[in-house]
Amino acid sequence: MLRNVAVVLLDGVHPFELGVVCEVFGIDRSDEGLPVYDFAVVSAEGPTLTTHAGFTISTPYGLERLDEADLIAVPAGESYLGRDFPPALLNALRRAVDRGARVLSVCSGVFLLGAAGLLDGRRCATHWRHADELALQYPRAAVEADVLYVDEDPVITSAGTAAGIDACLHIVRKEQGTEVANAIARRMVVPPHRDGGQAQYVERPLPRSRCDTVGEVLVWMEEHLDAEVTVEQLADRAHMSPRTFARRFQQETGTTPYRWILRQRVLAAQRLLEATDETMDAIAGRTGFGTAAVLRHHFVRTLGTTPYMYRRTFRGPEAA
Template identity: 55%
Template structure:
């Protein structure tokens, strides 16, 4: 059952992500027949203002960390990542989150809030996520965790981690749906004017730039490949271009880029397809040939697999009207 919700703040905080958990769990919607949560905003020093990432705003937690002891849900909103890398978390907050989890509370993190859960030892041996910009840092800091960079949120039972910013809405509504049913989650979503459940994942928001390469010969080849994505490429032809054997080229390519020539090409072609879907009104067949996929069907297959949604849906969400 989901009755008492404690939002725990640690020094700096991000206002939007804090607002997400306040909006889902903190508002009184009992006039609509929805449950009223016992909502507490908590900090290590109640009554002491905390610095917000939004200029000119400070947030003062009304309650202390003792409120986490009997909370059903402990929500951890995001904070500027530099505040974590510059200095450690308040150990009192870390201990309170760990103790609440051990007592049976569900812990929900929004965006970079996953780092606090990690500091409390809650990510070890579990799947999790965070904002796509921070997934590598999260994996580095907590090597025993399995970080999924592609999803909007991960449900591990008593731990739910969400990706960047608005993904906190998805995770929060998912938790409400899981604990209180679809009708409650749908009613809250309707009041918030958001979809009750989004499809896809954060892959669609991730920009993957060209991989840096230290090898002069491979760097030239990568640049040439990137400039000629519309052409058919074979490993044999690319190896000949770099004056290497096919086997040596494949081995050097993997060592320098961390992937295979085919996967690299597909990734770069997808990036170009995303750009063209955003900025042009090219039909799918023309766009596919421009990117080197050969057919619209092949583009749809790879785009859906890599990005998580169909090209037409991507254009609907991110495209601009071309006059």
């Protein structure tokens, strides 16, 4: 169960990536019925550190605080690609994983996990600018250069800046369910979910406008998850040719229409499994999968567990 979260800092930490972890796990949202985490900022190099932006951070917590954390987050930092890390910190991270804790890196924080040997034999992500160097320094890691985040539980790694938000919300969703993750996302005014496998680089990251967007089609797709649609039909709704629509969709969402709607269907199924007693066949029909067998197939492929076990986890054996 995720209750205790620590974010570990080194000199030169990047404030934004630190702020991402603080925003998701370090704010008391109990007024909305959301979980409150026992949260601490931990220094690995003395009580006062200098950030990449030039200001200082002081914290009373040292490495001993990591021994009780369920999740240890490592934000990005200046010179993490080429520096030596404190041996005591590397040992603390290894001990944490050995006792069952998770570790999360944001952007170049992954180099610390590599130095601790936690990437060996695992897939991992980082900012696309650092991917080649990460693969060079840690050849036993399987670096995925163009994804937002990778969950190789208990090691979760994410790409630059905003991808850290996606990874943090992914962990919340995994531990405490879709409704909790979505509620936190609403408070942060960020998208509630982006697939880890979504591309980092969006060719045309421009604001959506009414005359040049697939946004209205996305809304329609989300409201009609039970409908069988083709790219040609979606393109017609967007007043584009199928080829132009497919290209625009990829540019604006980082994925294909098929993958996008498939993930939204799984998310909808998650919400129904968590919040209702509907049968698997009923949920399959409402979410566009048609049958319980097809729902189970895609649920397992996406989440690594069955709908039955997912409901049992969130609602107990009787509900399942």
